Amino acid sequence: MKAGLWKRCLGELEAELSEQQLNTWLRPLQAVEDGACLRLLAPNRFVRDWVSEHFAQRISEVARAAAGSPDLSVTVSVGTRESRATPETRETSAKPAAAAPARAAENSARRWRAEGPTHKSGSGLRTDFTFESFVEGKCNQLARAASLQVAQNPGGSYNPLFIYGGVGLGKTHLMHAIGNLLVRDRPQARVSYLHSEWFVTDMVKALQHNAISDFKRHYRSLDTLLIDDIQFFVGKERSQEEFFHTFNALLEEQQQVVLTCDRYPKEVEGLEERLKSRFGWGLTVALEPPDTETRVAILMRKAQSSGITLPEDVAFFIAKRIRSNVRELEGSLRRVLANAQFTGHPVTVEFAKESLKDLLALQDKLVTMENIQKTVAEFYKVKVSDLLSKRRSRSVARPRQVAMALSKELTSHSLPEIGQAFGDRDHTTVLHACKKVAELRGQDASMAEDYTILVRTLST
Amino acid sequence: MAERPFSPPPGPGATGGPVRREAGDPSPAVQLWLPIGLRSAPSFANFVPGANTEALHWVELLARGEGPEALYLWGGPGVGKTHLLEAACREAAGRGEPVACVPLAGPERLEPALLGGLESAALVCVDDLQAVAGGAAWEEALFHLMNALRATGGRLLLTGRAPVGALGLALPDLASRVGAALVLHLAPLSDGERAEALRVRARERGFLLPDDVVDYLLRRFPRDLPTLVGLLDRLDEGSLAARRRVTLALVRELLDGA
Numbered sequence: 001m002k003a004g005l006w007k008r009c010l011g012e013l014e015a016e017l018s019e020q021q022l023n024t025w026l027r028p029l030q031a032v033e034d035g036a037c038l039r040l041l042a043p044n045r046f047v048r049d050w051v052s053e054h055f056a057q058r059i060s061e062v063a064r065a066a067a068g069s070p071d072l073s074v075t076v077s078v079g080t081r082e083s084r085a086t087p088e089t090r091e092t093s094a095k096p097a098a099a100a101p102a103r104a105a106e107n108s109a110r111r112w113r114a115e116g117p118t119h120k121s122g123s124g125l126r127t128d129f130t131f132e133s134f135v136e137g138k139c140n141q142l143a144r145a146a147s148l149q150v151a152q153n154p155g156g157s158y159n160p161l162f163i164y165g166g167v168g169l170g171k172t173h174l175m176h177a178i179g180n181l182l183v184r185d186r187p188q189a190r191v192s193y194l195h196s197e198w199f200v201t202d203m204v205k206a207l208q209h210n211a212i213s214d215f216k217r218h219y220r221s222l223d224t225l226l227i228d229d230i231q232f233f234v235g236k237e238r239s240q241e242e243f244f245h246t247f248n249a250l251l252e253e254q255q256q257v258v259l260t261c262d263r264y265p266k267e268v269e270g271l272e273e274r275l276k277s278r279f280g281w282g283l284t285v286a287l288e289p290p291d292t293e294t295r296v297a298i299l300m301r302k303a304q305s306s307g308i309t310l311p312e313d314v315a316f317f318i319a320k321r322i323r324s325n326v327r328e329l330e331g332s333l334r335r336v337l338a339n340a341q342f343t344g345h346p347v348t349v350e351f352a353k354e355s356l357k358d359l360l361a362l363q364d365k366l367v368t369m370e371n372i373q374k375t376v377a378e379f380y381k382v383k384v385s386d387l388l389s390k391r392r393s394r395s396v397a398r399p400r401q402v403a404m405a406l407s408k409e410l411t412s413h414s415l416p417e418i419g420q421a422f423g424d425r426d427h428t429t430v431l432h433a434c435k436k437v438a439e440l441r442g443q444d445a446s447m448a449e450d451y452t453i454l455v456r457t458l459s460t
Numbered sequence: 461m462a463e464r465p466f467s468p469p470p471g472p473g474a475t476g477g478p479v480r481r482e483a484g485d486p487s488p489a490v491q492l493w494l495p496i497g498l499r500s501a502p503s504f505a506n507f508v509p510g511a512n513t514e515a516l517h518w519v520e521l522l523a524r525g526e527g528p529e530a531l532y533l534w535g536g537p538g539v540g541k542t543h544l545l546e547a548a549c550r551e552a553a554g555r556g557e558p559v560a561c562v563p564l565a566g567p568e569r570l571e572p573a574l575l576g577g578l579e580s581a582a583l584v585c586v587d588d589l590q591a592v593a594g595g596a597a598w599e600e601a602l603f604h605l606m607n608a609l610r611a612t613g614g615r616l617l618l619t620g621r622a623p624v625g626a627l628g629l630a631l632p633d634l635a636s637r638v639g640a641a642l643v644l645h646l647a648p649l650s651d652g653e654r655a656e657a658l659r660v661r662a663r664e665r666g667f668l669l670p671d672d673v674v675d676y677l678l679r680r681f682p683r684d685l686p687t688l689v690g691l692l693d694r695l696d697e698g699s700l701a702a703r704r705r706v707t708l709a710l711v712r713e714l715l716d717g718a
Contacts, residue, residue, distance in 0.1 A: 007556065019501055019546040023561030024568075027553045028581055043560060043577035046570075080580040124611070167636040197604050229633070232600075262633070327640040331624075334642050338528070342514045358645035359623065412538065412648065412684040427679060 005038060006031030008066045009059065016058075025051050026059075030081045036072055038063050041079040051076050123183060124193040129176030135301050137294030140170060143285040147174045147258075151181035154189075154224055154256035158283040160247070161258045162265060165287030168327030171260040174287075175226045178258055182224055192219075193226040200232070200239045207238075215242075220249045224256040231262050234270035244275055251281075290326060295319035298326055299333050308337055310347060317349045321356070335359055367410040367458050369421045375458055376403040379450070388423040401433035402451065408434050410458060500664035502546040508657035510649040512540065518642060522615055523548035523583065525557075528642040530606075530616040532589075534623055535646030538684030541619040544646075545585045548617055557582035564598075565591035572601035579608035582615065589620035589638070593628035603634040616641070649685070651678055658688055662706075665696050672708045680715075691715065 006029075013026060028047060032039040040059075042048035051059075060074045131151075136144050143163055150161045161178075163171050179191045199219075206215035219225065225246070233240050250257050261268060264286075265279040290298065296315045303310035314336070322332045339355040340347045377384045380399040387400045400422060407418045408430065415427035422430070441448040500506060504523075509516045521527025533541050545561065552559045560581040562574060565588035578584050584605070592598035609616050618638060620627050623645070629635040649657060655674045662669040669692075677691055698714040699706045 010553070014501075019549070020561070020563050020566060022553075023546065023549040023559065023585065024563060024566075027549060028558055028560035028578065030558050030580075043580055044573060044575075046573040046576070078577070080577070126610075167632045168640070195604075195607055197607075325636060327636045331640040331643060334528070334640070335644075338518060338642050339514065342517055359643055408651075412682055414682045415679045417682070431679065 005033050005063065005067055006040070009062045012062045012066065013058070021055075025055060029076070030079075032081060036069065038067075038072060038074045040074065040076040041081060042076055043078070043080070045078055048076050048078050123179060123191045125179045125183065125191065126176050127180065129173045130180050131177045133301070133305070134170065134173055134177055135290075135294060135298045137290050137297065139288035139290045139294060140174075143170075143174060143287050146283055146285045147178050148181075150256060150258065151178040152185070154182060155254040159251060159254070159256055160279060160282040161256075162261070162279050162282065162284040163258070163287065164261045164264055164284065166262060166289065166325060168325030169287040169289060170326060171287060172228055175228060175258055175260055179224065179226055182256075186223075189223040190221065191224040191226070192222050193228070195228045196230050196232045196243075199227060199243065200236055203239055203242050212242075216246065216249075219246045220253075222250065222255060224258070225250055226258045228260050229262070230259050230271075231268055233275075234268065237272075240272050240275060244272070244278070247275075247278060251278075257282075289324065292316075292319050295322070295326075295329055298329060302330055302333055303337065306337060308340075308347070311349075313349050314347055314352050317352050318356070332356055332359060369407050369411060369413065369418065372403050372406045372410065372458060373421075376406065376454060379454060379457075390423065401437050402454065404430050404433040405437035405451075406454060406458065410455070500661060501550060502543040503550060504544075504547045506660050506664060507540060507543055507547060508649065508653055508660060510653040511647040515544065515644040515646055518644060519544045519548055519617065520551070522617060523551040525552075525582065525615060529610075529613075530618070530641035532618045532620065532624065532638050532641040532643045533646055534620045534643070536621065536648060538686045539646040539648050540685065541646060542587055545587055545617055545619055548583065549585055552583040559583045559585070561585040561587065564588045572597045575601040575605045578605055579612045579614050583617065584609060584614055585617045585619075587619050589618055589629075590622060590627055593620075594630050596630065599629060599631040599634050603631055603637065606634070606637045651683065654678065654683060654685065654688060657685060658692060661689055661692055662696075665692070667696065667699065667706050669706060670708065673706060673711050676708060676711060 010022075010026060014022060017026070025047060028043050029051065030041045032041065040051070042051060056074075056076070060072075063074050064070050064072045131144070131148060134140075134144060143165075146158055146161060147163070150156075150158050163174055165171055176193060179193050182189055183191050203212075203215060206212045227243075233243065247257060259279060265271075265276045265284065268276065296312070296319045299315040299318055300310055300312070303315075310333075318329070318332050318336065322329050336347060336352045336355045339345075340351065345351055373384050373387050376399050377387055380395075380402075382396055382399055386396045387403055389396070391397075404418055404422055407413060407421070408415065411418075413421070415430045419425040419427045419430045437447075437451070441451055504516065504520050507516060515533060518527050518531060519533070522531050533544060535541060542563075549559045549561050558581045560578045560583075562570065562578075562585070564570070564586065586602065589602075592602075606616065618641065622628075624635055624639040624643060627635070627638075629638070655678065658674055658677065659669050673695075677688060681687060681691060695706050695711060695714060699710060702710065704710050
């Protein structure tokens, strides 16, 4: 079989399907072509089922034609090319013969061992999250000090270390920093970072494959376990129970456990009491939102790490406006720096203000014709009903024309729709109004200014 | 059996080339196989940027894997969010990369399970975030997808109708991650740029759009691009069917009373 069969099939199908169908259902598929078989791998069961139901026949037709082989078999299953197929495939389609269930289970467990835990190769640590790159301030001093202690003396006094605080305050950063320092000082240490959701996913897979004892052995053999966002254990009882046992086993062996959560452990509803109580055995530290000085320092550090020197007044400008959390702060900085990179403009306060205009505005104000009529009427001190009336006196006709021109500029209504909204007028009247207003703005400075003020009032 | 084989055995249609079904085909499959091959696919080249040149720039970089890891594009209906998203998918797919797109406001009934495993794609696009804002299962699935993408290094392109703070996301973890992406606003085109966009689309379909026709369209109909491009499709089909050039007279015949 020639290489690139699936690519050629996609080329054919591109002419027949909408972009949306292609992007949602066909382009996520990865193809493995072997011999007389084209195996399509879907990222999940939902895609697999959808493709089987809606596109199977046509794909087969196209593939057989493209391969010039009417016997080509085309299959779709869940998996990725790298790991061949994930356990999910086997879960739905592996139906071991009744005679050999034990062997099937054993194979399955072996597969879990080979592949699981799924979500990471190695420790799962992000190398950019270190103590060096963590900006210290009053808001996080204690949490940082405790984390450093733990990294230097794992399994010692603070076990477990429980870090809590709102989103985007640096919980995950500190956790990775602990892991990175630990691994640097103790290259042999088995450190694993994972989000609580991944723990749940792993456990579910292990259960499906009768590999729960492997699962237990894996997690209990770690020297340090870092589990992020344990609030996602809420409502998952079986996972909580399994985690409880893992947790106890690690603590008994004096292995270090670090946990993060978005709130104080006792306040997490839907978490078992015995878990909450255990979490409090070690040290619980909070992360608070950063103060202005810390926010400035974070911005300067971030810019520096992207190779850009951020003027201090710009850092202050951003820090004063974005107060909630560090992640939002980074988002704002990213916006400003991207804009500067694109335009080649130096980063000044004025420039930052302009770059963040959209971000700072809570919403693209939805401009409606009703709103325009109301605003224009107020501005010219006439009544909305006058604008909609048949009256033609200058004092009413001019504001009406302005309102029509604004409706054309600021909404995407059709001219007939605009005419209708202004007392059922013809679309040619609207067109005339737009021309008239444009002409007046060119001749009359005060008219031009009025118009600009109105546009600004309406759209910001 | 390890895999699910496709049902149809090799049959009459199996050896022929692509069969475009005619409109009258009673086959239930007809809905899925509309003759849309005639239409031009959204690309970076046929995007008329207007005030959105910067957004275009970053989306192009993202699609090539050179720019930011995550982008959030927001703006009102018809400003080109989906166009850019589809252009990005086409660009990445054209280089043989697996891409995945989740149209949250599309006509199909989707479930959060659709997001599972998408992090294996090089580029993941999620269109119309506002459609699932406030839905706990979707938001959590999106949050996990964003975390998983950080681990795999896959890129993410999100779109929505409002800035992050006004989207109505209930899960703060998700809102904060979306907000940390490069956030770009798409502004609507002016009438002149809309006219240009229409001419570009018409050229791709192989016909010239006379100025008086452009004026007529902009005067008589809602001026958002999806509506205007929809009209263009009707003109295209109508002129092909009537074997006449697109003139104001033909346009009036086809669209008056529309």
